[in-house]
Amino acid sequence: MAGFSRRRMLMTGGALGAVGALGAATPALARPLWTWSPSASVAGTGVGVDPEYVWDEEADPVLAAVIDRGEVPAVNALLKQWTRNDQALPGGLPGDLREFMEHARRMPSWADKAALDRGAQFSKTKGIYVGALYGLGSGLMSTAIPRESRAVYYSKGGADMKDRIAKTARLGYDIGDLDAYLPHGSMIVTAVKTRMVHAAVRHLLPQSPAWSQTSGGQKIPISQADIMVTWHSLATFVMRKMKQWGVRVNTADAEAYLHVWQVSAHMLGVSDEYIPATWDAANAQSKQVLDPILAHTPEGRR
Numbered sequence: 186m187a188g189f190s191r192r193r194m195l196m197t198g199g200a201l202g203a204v205g206a207l208g209a210a211t212p213a214l215a216r217p218l219w220t221w222s223p224s225a226s227v228a229g230t231g232v233g234v235d236p237e238y239v240w241d242e243e244a245d246p247v248l249a250a251v252i253d254r255g256e257v258p259a260v261n262a263l264l265k266q267w268t269r270n271d272q273a274l275p276g277g278l279p280g281d282l283r284e285f286m287e288h289a290r291r292m293p294s295w296a297d298k299a300a301l302d303r304g305a306q307f308s309k310t311k312g313i314y315v316g317a318l319y320g321l322g323s324g325l326m327s328t329a330i331p332r333e334s335r336a337v338y339y340s341k342g343g344a345d346m347k348d349r350i351a352k353t354a355r356l357g358y359d360i361g362d363l364d365a366y367l368p369h370g371s372m373i374v375t376a377v378k379t380r381m382v383h384a385a386v387r388h389l390l391p392q393s394p395a396w397s398q399t400s401g402g403q404k405i406p407i408s409q410a411d412i413m414v415t416w417h418s419l420a421t422f423v424m425r426k427m428k429q430w431g432v433r434v435n436t437a438d439a440e441a442y443l444h445v446w447q448v449s450a451h452m453l454g455v456s457d458e459y460i461p462a463t464w465d466a467a468n469a470q471s472k473q474v475l476d477p478i479l480a481h482t483p484e485g486r487r
Contacts, residue, residue, distance in 0.1 A: 219410075221473055223458040225466035227295060227447055231458025236409035241384055241454045247285045248384035254279070264378065271368035289377045292366065293451045297444060301366050304445035307438045308361040314432055318423045319357050324350065326418045330478065332401045333415075334485035357419075360449050376452035383407045383454070409459055410474055412450070417471035420446035424464060439464060 223231025251260060256279055263275040274286055308315050328334050337349065356375055364370035390396055390406050400406065424442065427434055443464055450460045461467035 217473055217477060219473070221466075221470045225462055225469070226458045227451075227460045227462045228457035229462070231456070233458075236413060236456075236459050237411075239409040239456065239459075240387060240405055240407070241380065241409075243285060244289070244380055244384035244454060245387055247281050248381055249388040251279060251282055252385060252388055267374055268371060269368070270366065270370050270373040272374075286377055286381075289380060289452075289454070290373050292373070293448060293457070295457075296366070296448050296451075298366075300441045300444040301448065303438065303441035304443075305361065305363045305365055307434075307442050308445070309363060311427070311432065311434070312361075314427055314430070315361065315423055318426055319419065320354075322426060323419045323422055324353070326422065326479070327415075328485040329480060330414065330418070331480050331482045331485065332403065332406075332411075334482045335401070338484035338487060360445060365445070366448065372449070373452065376449060380452070380454045383412075409455055412453060412455055413459055413470065414475050414478070416446065416450055416455075417467065417475045421464075421467045421471045421475075425468065443467065 219233075219235035219237065223229075223233055251257060260278065260282065263277055266272075266275045270290075274283055278286070327337075356379060359365060359370070359372045359375040362370060362372065365372035387405050387407055391404065420443065424434070424439060443461075447460050447462075451457060461470055
């Protein structure tokens, strides 16, 4: 993508320590009108606004300011030091970024430690299935999400699949780690950094002259709907396939695995009103936002 900001981000210090991300690009608009009810969410209520037109009002202005002030190289150097959930934020961060990060690193009030621990154990005991489905299922599915395929391909991400897979796998590894949300784990760090990368891309990608030609009509990338599309291509897809394959998964384990992904969606900046409360709700949302948009593109094939 001529003049695309991935190069610019690398030149300015790697887009704030980009670790790869859920929804690092965006899917197509070809989907039904949003009718999924927030009553089916972990919040249990909400205004019901289509997440296709909701981004991240907390992170976006802060990261835009950091980039426009030319602070990315200095911030990246500091963020390399922040690797564990229990670490204090590095000294020297810009005040507005520090304030955002301190808020963003807080776990939701509804997070259940016992469920998170059980979900981590489930990912370990069913690791052969989960790993195969993440890599050979969800990973390949990303090439059939039109906007994601185009954005990755034209941003040069598709030209170096080893790099692409490594960055995406970082989040997958951290979310499935036994220590993911424990003090000595790193999933909170990964989620906050990923959330910042998303905000950076929202600021930079629309500045590319080629963005209007490859975005499928979307003005700003990585909406809340886009993140949930990728969420479903991972969590919902994995659970659905294991059940189809006859893998034994008891109710408590299934709910715990869902809880890990619910917390992770929240930590990535998704509003609680869009995070499904149950697997039934997740499947219903997936059928609306993911299933209808899967399609072939030349970029996906390449």
